Amino acid sequence: MLKYILRRILMLIPVLLGVAFCVFTLLYFTPGDPARMVLGDLATDEAIKEFRDKEGLNDPFLVQFGNYVYKAVFKGDIGRSYSSKRPVMQEILTAFPYTLKLSAFAMIIAIIIGIPCGIISAIKQYSWFDTITMIFAMIGLSMPVFWLGLLLILFFAVRLRWLPSSGFSTFKAMILPSVALAAQSISMVTRMTRSSMLEVIRADYIRTARAKGQKESIVIGVHALRNALIPVVTLCGLQFGQLLSGAILTESIFAVPGVGRLMVNAIMSRDYPMVQGGVLFIAITFSIVNLLVDLLYAYIDPRIKAELK
Amino acid sequence: MTTTDEKIIPELVRKRRSPLFEVFLRLSKSPLAMFGLAIIFILVFCAVFAEAISPYSPIKQDLMHMFETPSSAHWLGTDEFGRDILSRLIYGARVSLQVGFIAVGIALITGGMLGAVSGYYSGWLDNCIMRVMDVLLSIPQTLLAIAIVAALGPSLMNLMIAVGISAVPTYARIVRGSVLSIRSMEFIEAARAAGSSDLRIILKHIIPNSMAPIIVQSTLGVASAILNAAGLSFIGLGIQPPNPEWGAMLSGGRQYIRDFPHMTLYPGLAIMLTILALNFLGDGLRDALDPKLKR
């Protein structure tokens, strides 16, 4: 198992190099002079030239990229933010807990609501509950998060004044963004649980369990659920990865100072090292989450565990 | 050889019906899918005949009638420039559908080709392509799209390119997966046994059989492309004003949400209905296309 994990981590290296290269290329060809962005519109031409020299912005493309990778790999240094002058890593690590909390809450909400709804829907296929749940799930899936966010603000913050409309420092403030972000995940988890459950409860071993005289609740709750959860776990993992990195819109609506907003601001202000580092960080997080999901998988499904060995 | 059994069971007589029609027949059994299809038809109609059906020009300002709530003159009210929201929504359908379909087209053609090549000629080429896709997949779609728009500059075309490119890996994976699964099926072997060439096998056997998941994914993909584009517009990286785009309208109405919620309500509703319709249709298509492969 350990060998497998190591191999997976090794396999990450080319992917991350690729990510770094992609982002580097993209930013290289993005209009806008980072020197100007860093030094401000009042800066003199000399200052700008000096900055470009110092930061190596005049070097050929590949040299710049090589330098970056060299520093990142051998010195663990992914640079300093142009705008705040702080180390990029520090900036990300300040922002990351917000995003992590936001995503985790959203994921928890999605799981708490999605899995039971999916199970009930599957057991009572074609019932009114099923129909309504599925329609709601579809609506949740179709609801643009920025619109849902606005509606939530309108009702819960503006009309009812129950919850604050922005910020992310108190528990109350976390509710609206988490719910807005969770909406899509709830729908996806519900749908996935339902379809996976539907497939599983038709499986032969469920019939075997029933033939033993087992109670329906245990047949569903033990025999079916664990098997049905396997694809749901993958989905949750993927979703969590998406949430972690894709909470950009939610963060911008609710002014959550997370990684997503950090990234958007960095892109807007040509903060190259920040964008680089941020995307790399997100890619790493994403990959680690995927790895964890695969391990969790192996935990749930002994067949996969056997393959990993 | 006798054909006795044919005399015994005579019910199997059938006329040649186009497979497309069959799919439609099955689709028509799902009310939700039909609802989706109807909405899409209305949207396409709006998009095509926007000039004819919208009551006002989408960019004509009327500073005397700003922020009007819905009335008989302006069914959905007016915005901060006194522009008719209904007309802007109708024209917005054109933009959104364009973005959705062209972006998916870009993603489908690029991703589909990469995926097909990757799946059919497995080996180092497959490995190469899939590692590149892994790289793209590990950058979140929205972020990738933002970065691409930022690099190319905001415009309708660039928006479509950005949304399209960011969806390429998804299609590459789906196409590859479906090519792989079909390639391992016995009828491909049977076709080879019959002497079919690679090209024929790809064109006649693999592509038609991998269409179902791709069609479904494309339908859902149009939905997510529209959503993605609206998201980009919402943060100011989309279509340039005064062109009507739903995400931008939503973003524009955002600061008036307390006094004039109609400005955010209708564009939001339009986006949601469109996505909902496409999702319903996609789900319906999935069911309608499926039985051919599994039964």
Place this chain on the structure above:
Amino acid sequence: MSGAYIRVENLKKYFATKRGMLHAVDDVSFEIKKGETLGLVGESGCGKSTLGRCLIRLLDSTSGKVLLKNNDDDGYFDITKASAHEMKVLRKRVQIVFQDPYSCLNPRLSVWELIAEPLIVNNIYGNKNEMRKHIRSLMDTVGLAERLENSYPHELDGGRRQRIGIARSLALNPEFIVLDEPVSALDVCIQAQILNLLNSLQKEFKYTYVFISHNLSVVRHVSDRIAVMYLGQIVELAEYKDLFKTPLHPYTQALLSAIPLAKLDVKRERIILEGDVPSPIEPPNACRFAGRCRYAEDICRNTPPALREILPGHFAACHHAKENINQ
């Protein structure tokens, strides 16, 4: 020997897997006479389907030869070395019918298109009318009603689907057909129908068959000679009657004794084999059956037995084959 229509010499097919080389077909040699049916029996995973596919080069062999007698002279042509172009010509001579009558038919093609495919890809007919005539006659030959030509495979039952598969392989007028478990997915009644069909086709068109199956009674019914495979190797090869009367290999004996007979009062000694078939990945250099064989001795565990002619025309790969004659 010169009468042989197909000669297989030391054919091997290995697959690389994560856990090592899978010896699917391991050093197999035999020959097939023109117009006969060679039955190939064995349990799942013994390599019989792989062998069948190697025979007509649907799979490339690892080593060895598959020699097909030329039509115009007495020479042989090695299928395993045929170029792409030569294969295209050969496809018209060698064909296959697959086991699963569903997955071997493209679900998007109608019955008509399915049967027409071999004709189209080999450019048999320039004329549409002639092709139509041919397809109609093929359908008639295999017992498919004309009205089914616009149906799709999923609308048909297994028997009819298998008829389509047969029609496809007959379309090019082949000489040699590999029948890969053509009836095992079918119910007994349908199975009988298809067996009859295959039988009458052979009579009419003088086909040479290799009939692959795990069902011994079916194999016996159709075959002239039978080869028994175990773990990638042929362990016994004989005329069907000889094989059933005096099985020489202990595996064949066990196999035969395991067939449930739909008859009462047949006294048989049931030989129940212990355990399962071992893994075909990196098999030991020994008699592969030794682990389950009740006669196994040291020699069996150390030296792999060769396929020897024990009785006239009756080959077996067992160190004790001679002793077994009397048992």
Place this chain on the structure above:
Amino acid sequence: MNDTDTMLDIKNLTIHYEAEGGTVHAVEGLNLTLGRGESLGFVGETGAGKTTTALGIMRLIPNPPGKIKSGEIIFNGENLLSKSESEMRKIRGAKIAMIFQDPMTSLNPVITVDKQIAEMISLHKNVSKSEALKLAGDMLELVGIRRERMHDYPHQFSGGMKQRVVIAIALACDPELLIADEPTTALDVTIQAQVLELMKELKQKFSASMILITHDLGIVADICDKVAIMYAGRVVEYADKRSLYTNPVHPYTRGLFRSVPDIEEDVDELPVIPGLMPDPVNLPSGCAFHPRCSMAVDECRNSRPKMIEAEEGHFAACPVCVKKFMNGEALS
């Protein structure tokens, strides 16, 4: 048949599935009796309704789409169809156990085999958890699997071993009736022989009654006492083994026997039953077999044939043949 010895009596059982194209008449007015200690071979082709009948006895018909429309299933004098779900649960596994066709899929892939067996034991026997696990190990040994392997997952076993586990589960609580639904179809011949041998042995040991569902007349000849032949949702012939194998009466039974290639005799062409099984959505009128029957008369088309006793304990649902048989005429 002596009434006191009757363990299972199925009367007029009708089971339908609601499908898109219409109602599937899976089982249509089926009658069947099984005495204590007997083993019954239940033979028919795919779609004849064998498995549905078995699931009907277990009351495990998936609903929707399936539904037991009418009939009675008298087990030990009590009608199973009038039992509540919780009463039924006490019967399943404890009194009636079932072995399913595909051992590959009938074990839960994420639970170790000892737990799967112990589950059955805990449900019906008043033992502690550890005791149940110990008993599970005993059961495994009984079916010929070493005890060390009790903590393995199903995927670690071969097909034949899995089927042994399934058998262990079924027999764990000493059931009175064992229903085995094609227990060896998915297995290779030599493995099939192993499993059949085991079942014979265990049946003896547990003195259970058994219903063996199969399409293989050879297996029935090997194991069963009684045979019922099923066609299109009905039993068309029922007799003890000897009587049926020596004197098959119903034309379908005879056709079935002849379709199987014989291992000792050479025939050029197998005598086949023409045509196909009827569409269960659209069963023919009268005798469901009449469209394929060479002996069909008008009566067959119009009225549904009843089971008639041809000789003692030998029933067949074909008045024409029974009459001929009783008259000593040759049945072609």
Place this chain on the structure above:
Amino acid sequence: MKKFYSVFIALVFVLSVAGASLAAKDTLIVADQYDPTTLDPIGHNDYPTSRACSHIYDTLIFLNPDGTLRPGLAEKWEFITDKDYKMYLRKGVKFHNGDEMTAADVKFSLERANTPAGSHIHTYSQDLDNVEIIDDYTVIIHLKKVNYPFFSSLVHSWGNIVCKKVVEAAGDDYGMNPVGTGPFKFKEWAKGDHYTFERFDDYWGNKAKFKTLIVRSIPEPTNRTIELETGAVDIAYPVTTIEIARIQENSELELQRKVIPSTTYMGFNVNKAPFSDVRVRQAISALLDTVNIQRAVFRGVGQTPRSLIPEVTKYSINNELPVHVRDVEAAKKLFAEAGVDPSKIKIIIRSNERKERIDMATIIQAQLAEVGIHSEIMQQEWGAYLSDLQKKTHDVFLLGWGLSVPDPDYAVSGLLESNAGTNYTGFNDPKLDEMLAKGRSLPDGEERAKVYRDMQLYINEQCPMVYLHNDEAIAGVRKIVKGFEVDPFEVHSFRNVYFEE
């Protein structure tokens, strides 16, 4: 599941109660639009950062709301010559780390602005030659050349005095660990969300009347107002037009507004045809109903400027000039004179994504269309926008210019002086450059006033830009908050704020 819900609800309840009780009135919570970029006073040139720095640091001189100056860290000063100022420093001023502020710190702080670290505020510091230490409490600031506005610029946050020792020790990390002499000391900064400062008890002047200052960054104007209404924040700025009425109507809130020296304009690229022709510029200016554009977009906030030097800045003749009137006929005539067919003109109007600017551009577009001028709006994100403007290939653009220093020179030189980095119009006029140089070299007085009067008239005649909007600083304040006043330079101070329940 039920159990979970009850726990969940209880948790929500407890946390909300806890949240409410935390807000005991020893804490001032403020909502600002953005987060500071850094807390290094010379590392930026934006309002949120200036505001944040103003709480931690002091400048040598302070600015009164009326534009006059008063002593800060310098008790008094004298002009030795036109370009040498002697500053007498206040004694006993403590930095937050306990060190005393001395002349060395002043020298270090001001000279540091001329290093690359100070590139953002280079305009202000560029004429500084060096700072001479006389003794621990006296310094002389030497300029390279006469520059009267320089002295006023010392009130800008670039003139904040930092602790030499700390800055040198911290290096690049200083921006997160600031040490100043101001009334608040740095406590914590949750980037993107809020920063927390605490009262500095050893402050040399009047100590703050509350203990903790929390400034939250809330970019959405609606959200700022909501938070103000719900009492989650005590002061919120900036307040946008749409929110004004809401605050005014709320009996618990007070609205403060003040016209400020900030100008939004539409600039022409004067080096690109047809805008190189002054008549075309004038014609386009005449075409635009700027007064109504301003009204439509800002609806009662601010006004349409008539001069480049804002009304509240000295020497402005804004109020003497006539109101801009749309005159389509005059425009047509000007086009005719210039020999330009307006229907053949194609303009790309550039702007960043700021809503009001886009709104104005949208109306401009419509008004230009009335004489057949075809225009497109190109909305760019800030980085690409500035970078494109640098390339000087643009047609027209919308941009703002705010004054942080009360001197008219800064209103003009940054925008139109030929060598200014932010001169995006490309205006290159020796006459104007000369006027600017002259204005800088004169002390305040009649003569200087005349220079700027002529300058304003000259600019209006050359029309390198169309003035669109003169902003107001608007803040919403809870009525329990006393002693707060919006600052005309938008660097709002909390030094005198206290609560009255």
